[in-house]
Structures are given as C-alpha cells and as structure tokens.
Amino acid sequence: MWFGDLVTMKWWNDLWLKESFADYCAGTCLITIAPKFKSTYVNPEQTFLHFMTEAINEDIRDTTHPVQVEVRDTIDAVNVFDKICYRKGACFLRQVAYYVGEDVLKEGMKSYFEQFALKNTELADFMGCFQQAAKSKNIDIDLDSWMKSWLQTSGINTLSPEIVEKNGKFVINVKQGKA
Numbered sequence: 782m783w784f785g786d787l788v789t790m791k792w793w794n795d796l797w798l799k800e801s802f803a804d805y806c807a808g809t810c811l812i813t814i815a816p817k818f819k820s821t822y823v824n825p826e827q828t829f830l831h832f833m834t835e836a837i838n839e840d841i842r843d844t845t846h847p848v849q850v851e852v853r854d855t856i857d858a859v860n861v862f863d864k865i866c867y868r869k870g871a872c873f874l875r876q877v878a879y880y881v882g883e884d885v886l887k888e889g890m891k892s893y894f895e896q897f898a899l900k901n902t903e904l905a906d907f908m909g910c911f912q913q914a915a916k917s918k919n920i921d922i923d924l925d926s927w928m929k930s931w932l933q934t935s936g937i938n939t940l941s942p943e944i945v946e947k948n949g950k951f952v953i954n955v956k957q958g959k960a
Contacts, residue, residue, distance in 0.1 A: 787894060791901040793852035797861065797932075798907060801848070801870020804832060808871060829875055836869035840937050848873065848932040849904060865935075873931045881915050881922060889914035904932070930957050 790796055808828040839845055848870050852858050878886040889911035897906060912924050931938060936959040943954045 787899065788897045789901050791903045793855075793858040793861075794849060795902070795904050795907075796852075796858065797848050797866040797870045798904070800862070800867050801874060804867050804871035805874040808832060808875070829872065832868040833872050835864045836872055837937055839864045840869060840935060845935040847935045870932075876931070877911060880927070881911060881920060881924070882918070885911065885914045885918055885920065888917065904928075927957070930959075934959065 790799060811828050812826060846861065846865060848865055850857075850861055852861065877889075881889075892914060893902075893907055893910040896910065908924055908928050912922075915922050915924065939958045941956045941958060943956060944951055945954055946952070
C-alpha cells in the first residue's frame with residue numbers, strides 16, 4: 782500500500798508502479814520467508830521466473846504495449862491493468878536491485894518515500910531517487926536510458942555481451958536491445 786497510500790501517482794500513466802511494486806514485494810517476501818515454509822515452496826525464486834514468463838508471453842504479442850503508457854482517460858487506464866503492468870514491472874524492479882545493488886535500491890526507496898510522502902509523483906521522481914542513491918555510493922550509471930528501454934518501449938529486452946580489449950585487458954561490454 783506504500784505506493785497507493787503514502788505516495789500516489791500524478792496520473793494513470795504511472796499506475797503500473799503501484800501494481801508492479803506489490804508483485805515485486807510479494808515475490809521478494811516469499812523468497813525471504815520461504816525457508817520457513819520449505820514443504821510448500823521448494824524454490825521461491827520460481828515466483829520471479831513465473832512473473833518473467835508471463836511478461837514475456839505478453840510482450841511477444843502484437844498487442845503488447847510498454848509498461849508505462851500514455852493514459853488519456855479511465856478506459857485507457859482499465860486496459861493497462863495486465864501482465865505487462867504487473868509482471869514486467871515487477872521484473873523491472875527486481876532488475877533494478879540487481880543492476881544497482883540491494884543497498885542502492887533500499888536507499889532509493891527510502892528517499893522516495895521520505896521525499897514524496899503524501900504527495901503525487903511520476904516516474905522521473907521515482908527514478909531520480911535511484912539515480913541519486915547510486916551517485917551517493919559512487920556508482921556511475923545511466924539509469925535513464927536503461928529505464929526507457931525497459932519501461933517505455935514494448936518488446937523483450939535482450940543483453941548481448943561483447944568482449945573487447947582495452948589497454949591490454951579484456952573487458953566485457955553489455956549492449957541492450959530488443960528481440
């Protein structure tokens with residue numbers, strides 16, 4: 782309820798954040814507490830695999846759409862409550878944790894909730910808190926282009942590693958694209 786009650790989106794365009802955050806938290810909590818329920822959940826990581834599979838199955842269709850879309854009215858809003866909104870959005874948040882690190886994710890979330898409590902926000906506010914948290918940890922990363930690739934374009938994201946030589950050392954560059 783943090784995204785719905787403590788911080789509310791300015792407009793329906795960013796409603797995905799509230800919904801996908803709920804899925805992200807549910808999956809993360811399951812992974813954290815699953816050892817207590819081993820007989821029920823053999824591999825809690827499968828929760829996010831399931832989320833990703835559902836998102837991919839939707840994202841490969843001709844009818845797919847970006848996670849963040851322009852919403853003109855409530856009819857548009859109703860049409861974006863789907864697996865792209867919930868599942869791909871949750872996978873994006875999980876990817877943020879891997880991309881910048883759990884500590885940066887937590888610091889960014891804390892900053893976001895403190896700075897925007899009882900206010901209306903949009904995606905730029907949310908991502909700005911992560912960018913600032915990364916910067917505070919001396920992590921030089923361009924979250925804006927990465928975020929646009931994940932959230933503002935449809936289709937399946939791909940990563941292509943490329944090994945190059947720089948100053949006598951081999952370095953792996955990773956390029957993003959769409960399938």
